[in-house]
Amino acid sequence: MALYQDLGTCGPVMGTSDATTQINPFLLGTGWNVIFDPNTIIPRVTQMEIYQAALDGPVGSVVWVLRDGKKFNFVPQGWQNYWDPVQPMLLSDTQTIAFCWSVPFTSGPYNRTSNIQPEVTLWLRQALT
Numbered sequence: 001m002a003l004y005q006d007l008g009t010c011g012p013v014m015g016t017s018d019a020t021t022q023i024n025p026f027l028l029g030t031g032w033n034v035i036f037d038p039n040t041i042i043p044r045v046t047q048m049e050i051y052q053a054a055l056d057g058p059v060g061s062v063v064w065v066l067r068d069g070k071k072f073n074f075v076p077q078g079w080q081n082y083w084d085p086v087q088p089m090l091l092s093d094t095q096t097i098a099f100c101w102s103v104p105f106t107s108g109p110y111n112r113t114s115n116i117q118p119e120v121t122l123w124l125r126q127a128l129t
Contacts, residue, residue: 004127014034016035025064031104034055043124047126048124049088051124052083052085053120055075056079056118058116063100063101065097083123088125
């Protein structure tokens, strides 16, 4: 059985428009994205695992998770916590993770019922050798 060091959380990071990054596979240039790049992901270790992603977004949406711009996983309910800790995402300190929602970006003000701004918090751990 593997032993892990809990590295805590990263986030929450709030959703922004895809207008600048142009990576959203659903709505290129107009969708919602939450991006964790090497400058966002704390702590600074060379290898880690994402064992849980707590996400929230508009009800009825779906999400593509991209690792370095490649589709890694599909989330059929883009407003619920998500992940399988038995199959964590391995991550190096140079990689970028993006969560891309299937709904168009909207302007604020945001609320918890009709105009929801997506957000994601990552839970990180490191395997001990």
